[in-house]
Amino acid sequence: MASRSIRLAVIPGDGIGPEVVAEGLKVLEAVAPTSGLAFEQTSYDLGAARWHRTGETLPDTVLDELREQEVILLGAVGDPSVPSGVLERGLLLRTRFELDHYVNLRPVKLFPGVTTPLSGVKTDDIDMVVVREGTEGPYTGVGGVLRKGTPHEVATQESVNTAFGVERVVRYAFEVAASRPRKKLTLVHKDNVLTFAGDLYQRVLKRVGEEYPQVSTDYVHVDAATMFFVNQPQRFDTVVTDNLFGDIITDIGAAIAGGIGLAASGNVNPDRTAPSMFEPVHGSAPDIAGQGKADPTATILSVAMLLDHVGAAGAARRVEQAVSDDLAERAGLGARSTAQIGDAIAKRVTG
Amino acid sequence: MASRSIRLAVIPGDGIGPEVVAEGLKVLEAVAPTSGLAFEQTSYDLGAARWHRTGETLPDTVLDELREQEVILLGAVGDPSVPSGVLERGLLLRTRFELDHYVNLRPVKLFPGVTTPLSGVKTDDIDMVVVREGTEGPYTGVGGVLRKGTPHEVATQESVNTAFGVERVVRYAFEVAASRPRKKLTLVHKDNVLTFAGDLYQRVLKRVGEEYPQVSTDYVHVDAATMFFVNQPQRFDTVVTDNLFGDIITDIGAAIAGGIGLAASGNVNPDRTAPSMFEPVHGSAPDIAGQGKADPTATILSVAMLLDHVGAAGAARRVEQAVSDDLAERAGLGARSTAQIGDAIAKRVTG
Ligand SMILES: CC(C)[C@H](C(=O)O)[C@@H](O)C(=O)O
Ligand SMILES: CC(C)[C@H](C(=O)O)[C@@H](O)C(=O)O
Numbered sequence: 001m002a003s004r005s006i007r008l009a010v011i012p013g014d015g016i017g018p019e020v021v022a023e024g025l026k027v028l029e030a031v032a033p034t035s036g037l038a039f040e041q042t043s044y045d046l047g048a049a050r051w052h053r054t055g056e057t058l059p060d061t062v063l064d065e066l067r068e069q070e071v072i073l074l075g076a077v078g079d080p081s082v083p084s085g086v087l088e089r090g091l092l093l094r095t096r097f098e099l100d101h102y103v104n105l106r107p108v109k110l111f112p113g114v115t116t117p118l119s120g121v122k123t124d125d126i127d128m129v130v131v132r133e134g135t136e137g138p139y140t141g142v143g144g145v146l147r148k149g150t151p152h153e154v155a156t157q158e159s160v161n162t163a164f165g166v167e168r169v170v171r172y173a174f175e176v177a178a179s180r181p182r183k184k185l186t187l188v189h190k191d192n193v194l195t196f197a198g199d200l201y202q203r204v205l206k207r208v209g210e211e212y213p214q215v216s217t218d219y220v221h222v223d224a225a226t227m228f229f230v231n232q233p234q235r236f237d238t239v240v241t242d243n244l245f246g247d248i249i250t251d252i253g254a255a256i257a258g259g260i261g262l263a264a265s266g267n268v269n270p271d272r273t274a275p276s277m278f279e280p281v282h283g284s285a286p287d288i289a290g291q292g293k294a295d296p297t298a299t300i301l302s303v304a305m306l307l308d309h310v311g312a313a314g315a316a317r318r319v320e321q322a323v324s325d326d327l328a329e330r331a332g333l334g335a336r337s338t339a340q341i342g343d344a345i346a347k348r349v350t351g
Numbered sequence: 352m353a354s355r356s357i358r359l360a361v362i363p364g365d366g367i368g369p370e371v372v373a374e375g376l377k378v379l380e381a382v383a384p385t386s387g388l389a390f391e392q393t394s395y396d397l398g399a400a401r402w403h404r405t406g407e408t409l410p411d412t413v414l415d416e417l418r419e420q421e422v423i424l425l426g427a428v429g430d431p432s433v434p435s436g437v438l439e440r441g442l443l444l445r446t447r448f449e450l451d452h453y454v455n456l457r458p459v460k461l462f463p464g465v466t467t468p469l470s471g472v473k474t475d476d477i478d479m480v481v482v483r484e485g486t487e488g489p490y491t492g493v494g495g496v497l498r499k500g501t502p503h504e505v506a507t508q509e510s511v512n513t514a515f516g517v518e519r520v521v522r523y524a525f526e527v528a529a530s531r532p533r534k535k536l537t538l539v540h541k542d543n544v545l546t547f548a549g550d551l552y553q554r555v556l557k558r559v560g561e562e563y564p565q566v567s568t569d570y571v572h573v574d575a576a577t578m579f580f581v582n583q584p585q586r587f588d589t590v591v592t593d594n595l596f597g598d599i600i601t602d603i604g605a606a607i608a609g610g611i612g613l614a615a616s617g618n619v620n621p622d623r624t625a626p627s628m629f630e631p632v633h634g635s636a637p638d639i640a641g642q643g644k645a646d647p648t649a650t651i652l653s654v655a656m657l658l659d660h661v662g663a664a665g666a667a668r669r670v671e672q673a674v675s676d677d678l679a680e681r682a683g684l685g686a687r688s689t690a691q692i693g694d695a696i697a698k699r700v701t702g
Contacts, residue, residue, distance in 0.1 A: 084553075085546040088544060089546065116470075138510070139544055145551070151518075153513065154514075157509070159494070159508040160507050161507070162503075162504065162506075163503065163505075192440075193439060196506040198436075203500070226577060226600075226603045251574035251575060251577050252581060259582065260578065
């Protein structure tokens with residue numbers, strides 16, 4: 001059959017980024033033809049190395065090129081040699097904000113055979129999707145510092161939340177919840193302390209919820225939510241939350257579902273006014289870079305999310321199934337390199 | 352010997368508050384004479400019931416009376432019938448801010464015999480103290496709402512951090528770290544995103560740290576910290592963090608150390624310009640109130656912290672030991688009522 005061509009931007013990044021991205025692309029290339037897809041790749045050199053060389057994080061010209069792509073795959077960026085915040089704000093968050101990635105989608109699922117640090121938990125007990133807001137809240141960068149370095153210094157950070165921004169992410173979360181068997185949506189916030197923002201989320205949840213009578217809703221404070229992730233993960237099905245709380249709870253999510261090596265994510269622009277970006281939740285892990293030790297599974301699962309986003313649900317399910325089968329056998333396999341894991345999964349998607 | 356008299360304010364509060372406070376006082380009264388202490392108690396009717404009756408959360412006159420006390424014991428306040436935030440901001444946070452409780456001290460310790468939801472964790476693996484800032488950060492209440500209820504609504508929350516506020520809590524944390532065998536202090540923040548506030552914390556940590564060469568320091572992003580609480584809790588000894596991050600990580604701390612029924616806390620004014628307040632981390636749990644089902648252990652451990660604060664270290668250690676001994680035997684004991692647990696611990700402190 002004639003294949004559909006999709007423009008894919010690849011940002012391998014720093015540390016283990018290039019290694020895991022290579023395996024993600026290996027799996028993508030293996031599965032694409034089976035769905036009549038062909039990916040036209042352009043690689044972008046962004047991250048710590050470029051910053052050291054040129055002082056640039058995300059030049060406007062590169063951003064403009066990225067806008068012309070259909071979808072983006074990112075490995076990881078960052079290095080201890082770069083001051084904290086430079087690449088995070090200048091590259092990662094800039095991309096999310098400029099490309100209007102207002103949904104940060106993070107499944108938290110315990111696959112069969114994967115060891116969780118929680119005792120007495122069954123596979124089915126951990127199966128949720130976190131819908132994290134991606135373009136406002138405490139991540140805006142609004143704030144500043146006065147009298148820096150003096151005993152009278154004041155540093156502020158402002159969480160900015162809008163009806164527009166909250167409604168669109170809450171609506172998306174209702175759609176996700178409605179599509180899942182349990183049809184349960186939990187708002188995680190801290191409305192008893194952050195009363196202005198929390199109240200806005202609560203009112204929007206209630207109002208939009210009227211359009212989804214089939215979805216039951218629930219509210220949990222963020223502090224209690226972190227506790228329930230550890231001692232009652234079955235409590236959660238779909239979760240909607242703000243940018244910062246989402247950052248925090250999805251790391252606990254990763255921990256309980258077998259570690260950061262397995263956690264996938266999508267920075268999604270559901271309106272498709274700009275390309276969405278898929279990336280593993282983990283960082284660049286410079287301590288193990290270049291040694292073939294990194295687990296590419298999170299990137300491969302991010303590729304499955306990418307496939308879903310471009311409408312290739314069949315290919316996405318095949319990748320997920322291949323990962324699931326691979327994970328189920330890992331316990332007996334001993335240590336494998338990054339490439340060996342990628343090879344094994346790539347083989348399964350075609351086999 | 353002649354006994355020293357200490358003015359103690361008691362705020363039993365709502366739900367299970369009065370039940371657990373009764374057991375805390377039972378243990379306090381049992382141990383006090385052994386240290387030559389007598390507590391002169393005044394009980395304050397504050398919480399949901401008073402708010403319903405009078406509309407008051409914390410009247411100025413009551414606050415003035417509280418200021419004249421030496422120390423405060425609080426059970427729990429709150430009820431679903433009160434709108435979220437009313438008692439939290441109007442009573443709990445107001446007390447912390449007005450009495451300058453700039454240290455929110457929360458030990459996270461797994462006692463022998465206690466079941467943790469983490470698998471493969473030994474008692475010694477979970478033994479840390481979290482020093483949470485208590486009077487600034489995102490808890491200031493600064494912020495507001497514009498165009499409420501319209502599609503153009505904007506809701507803001509401002510995190511305000513000062514050199515003055517950060518330095519005093521960081522200095523306190525260094526003192527705590529220096530007093531512990533491992534002498535390790537970890538700053539938990541999100542300095543790659545909240546760059547202004549995070550940078551202030553980092554600079555203060557570095558500067559104050561020069562006065563404590565015996566303490567090693569470390570930095571972990573809050574998202575990673577929550578993951579490490581679950582899969583590498585041994586990593587932490589003393590933790591210093593902002594008000595909101597401290598709220599979140601101490602709930603995971605409670606979860607991994609056996610649940611919210613065991614988590615104690617102190618809202619401490621180290622300069623003693625106003626009384627400090629000790630309280631269990633848990634809430635009022637209206638669903639089990641009045642049934643004798645609440646575990647008073649967190650309150651009793653808060654009483655031990657209160658004893659430390661008033662200089663009765665010997666009595667504090669006896670209460671902790673009694674709790675530890677009681678916990679070690681619980682597995683074999685079956686269900687006990689709130690009062691039975693209090694009785695058993697009170698008997699041990701004198702026995
Ligand atoms: C690197 C950092 C800016 C980022 C975030 O805080 O969102 C990361 O932690 C994540 O979760 O993707
Ligand atoms: C009730 C609430 C205001 C409070 C807080 O957020 O500090 C509680 O969660 C706590 O940890 O003591």
